[in-house]
Every structure is written in C-alpha cells, then in structure tokens.
Amino acid sequence: MPSSTEASRPLRSDALRNRALLIDAARELFAERGVDVALEEVARRAGVSIGTLYNRFPTRAALIEAVFADRLEKIAGYALAALADPDPWHGFADYLVNVCELQAVDRGFNEVAARGLADSPANQGLRRQVGEAMNQLIERAKQAGAVRADLAMEDLAFVVWGIAQTVERTANSAPRLWRRHLALLLDGFRAEGAHPLPEPPLRPDQSHAAVPECDPPTK
C-alpha cells in the first residue's frame, strides 16, 4: 500500500524500489544541506537518473512531502504524550522541546517547519488532530494557572519560527543554544508575571495565509 494520494494502480517493483532510494537519498541530503539542494544531486546519490526522479516526484514539494511524511505523526505522538503528563506545565513545555528537537536535528525539517509544511489533503486529518491536542494542552495549562491566560495556540508559531532561525544560525557553533532561546520564550509563556500583550494573536485564517511564503509568480 504505497501512500499515494490518488488511488492509482500500484507501482511496479522497480519503480517502488527507486522511490524508496530517492526518498532515502533526499532525506540525507535535506538533513545535511537543506531542502533546496539540486535535485540532480538527489538523483545521483540515489543512483537513478534525473528523469526517474521527475517520474516519481513531479515537483520538489512532492518529494519534500514524502520525505517528511512521518514527522507529523511523530509530532502527534508528542502531543498525546504531553497530554498524558500529569503536570500540565511540564507536558506543555516538554512538547515544545520535543518539536524543537526535531528542528534542531534536521536542517531540512527545520526549513520546512519554518516555511510551512506542505499541507497535503492526505495530512489534513493528522493536522487537525495535532491542532486539537495542542489546544487542549494549552487550555489545561491555563486552567492550572501555569500558562498565561492571553496565550493563543497560534502563538506557538513564534516558537517554531524563532527556534528555526536560532538553529540555522548556531547549528555549527553552538548546537544546543536553541534550548536557551526556548527556555526564555517559555518563561514568557508563564502566567507568573505576565504583562499585557500589545497585539491580538494571529487569527486561524491568517495563520494559514502565513504559511505559503512562496512569492506569487513574480507578476
């Protein structure tokens, strides 16, 4: 059962193997050098021709999505584990640390997280599930008096965005520094000593608009 979006006929065995080789090669290269590496190089490392790459993945986005398909599941797992934590604050904070760790460990995923993951219809379900868990996580921590009352779920984008940049700048020189950045942000999320915020949070529809990033076709 290949995780294809459409219910197309199954791939031939050699095509399936090449698909796996390409994903492995892309996973490595993306992790090392980011998701903008030349696709020719991905094909070379996979040991197939560039034509085959385009046969399997008509666009770069399709390849990226295939490479990082498991990440959303991983995040969903973290969210559920966080909800199982008896300490609301600890669960909340741990969840964010875990997500950021995914960013810190893989340059490609860090970029994708910051720019906005391909929201394929296939992932729609998981996505909603994660959103719901995050919401519960925050609400529970608010009611426990741990998280400030004016924090919105959309504000967690600041964590991903901010840590993305810190990771990118310091991955070589100080690979653990992002933990300090996150800890400072977390202290800002606490109810204790919270000061009024100057702006409302991103509305859900806006947060969707913030994702695409890609410049419209130049005109």
Add this chain to the structure above:
Amino acid sequence: MPSSTEASRPLRSDALRNRALLIDAARELFAERGVDVALEEVARRAGVSIGTLYNRFPTRAALIEAVFADRLEKIAGYALAALADPDPWHGFADYLVNVCELQAVDRGFNEVAARGLADSPANQGLRRQVGEAMNQLIERAKQAGAVRADLAMEDLAFVVWGIAQTVERTANSAPRLWRRHLALLLDGFRAEGAHPLPEPPLRPDQSHAAVPECDPPTK
C-alpha cells in the same frame, strides 16, 4: 568625502551620481524583495548599465553595506536614547522595539539583520559602541531588578533572529504581529518569575562565528 573604505582618490562627478542612483535603486528593491534580487535589475532601475554597477560595487556585499550603512548609526542612536530613559526597563524594552521596527519596515534589512550584517572594518567603531551601550542597558536593568540576572547580551540575538522570521512570515498577512512575539519574549527577559536556563549564553567569539552563514565555497 565619499565614505570609501580606502583613502582612494575621490570619484568623478558622474561616477558619484551613479553611485547614489544605484544605492537608491538598491534600497528600494532590497526593501521590497530582499537582498537577493538580481543585480541586473538594480542597475536597470538605477538607469545605468550592469557594468557600472560592478564598477562601483565589486560585490553584492559591498552594495548591501552601502545601502544599510546608516542603519547602524540609527541603532546607535536608539541605544543612547534608551540609556537616557530614566526607567531602566522601559529603556531596554523600547530599544528592542525600535530595532525590530527597522526589521519590520524593510525586508532587506530584516534579512541582513538575521544573517549577520557585513562587519566591515569601517563600522568596527560604531559596532563596539552599540555593544557597549547594550551592555550598559542590560546591566542597569538588571540592577534595577527589572531584567533577570542570568540574561546575557548575546541573548538579544534571539530577538533579532526570532522577530526576523516572524516578520518574514507575516509581513503581508499581519504586519504588526511581531509586536506580540516581542512582548512574549520580553516577558521572558523579566526578572519577575524567571526560571533557571538550561544552557549558557553564546560566548562572544561564538556569536561572531554564528554570523557568516555563507556556505564555504562548496570546495
């Protein structure tokens, strides 16, 4: 007195005029579309040939530096104004808001700030001056009990890096949202309710290393 690095002979009048035209054109394009715009386009908007651009600015970095030369002075001004503020916390916070406003208003400067401004020897002096003012600003706010004792000057990079990403993502959809991000970070900087940090701050020599970013020539 052209602000040239070397004590070269002064430029001829037409060359000086073209230099100004190029800087103006680049300032506009950088602000709109970032510092990676095609240099041909900068030349076109300036109304000169690409060759002239290369005559005046042998590298893109040279052009970027000329375009943003004034920004460091502006920041130095903010730092001094902040020190003049009788309220240590207010001075500290206001300084950061002002710097971030520079990022929010100019996509090119936002990129440059996040990637690390060209540290030309010419700016060395101003740079040190700003650093010193920032240090005083923090120390004063610490002694007033407003800023947490374990905050280091190097941690302010988190502000620039984090806000850079938020600005980039939301400049179109929610152009004021960065203020919320900054406010949350600022609450994390307060002495009130500070929790121990998991990592030491970036050492000064490391913060220099975090700047360059540019991949080494690929070999």
Add this chain to the structure above:
DNA sequence: CATGAAGATGAGAGGTTCCTCAAGTTCATA
C-alpha cells in the same frame, strides 16, 4: 578646446538549475 584618464556600456562567456522527451530497457502477465 584638446587631451588623457576615469568612467560607462552591453554583448556574451560561463555557471547553475529545472524540466522534457524520444529512445531504449525491464517487468508482469498470459
């Protein structure tokens, strides 16, 4: 206003990446 040094010009060489497609190869099935 003549002269030469400084400057401007833009076609084009050279590099990179994306993406296609006509031709050849392999797999699955009868």
Add this chain to the structure above:
DNA sequence: TATGAACTTGAGGAACCTCTCATCTTCATG
C-alpha cells in the same frame, strides 16, 4: 518466452544569474 505497458535514461533546451572586457563616452584639467 513473447508481448506490451510501465519504467528508465541522459542529452539538451530554456531560463536565470553573475561577472568580464573591448570599445566607446564623458569629465576635469591645463
């Protein structure tokens, strides 16, 4: 094992960008 559909291949066209340099133009100076 023969056949056709599925798949692979890689040369090369197209789009972009950077940077150079031989040639022409303009400015400053006596």
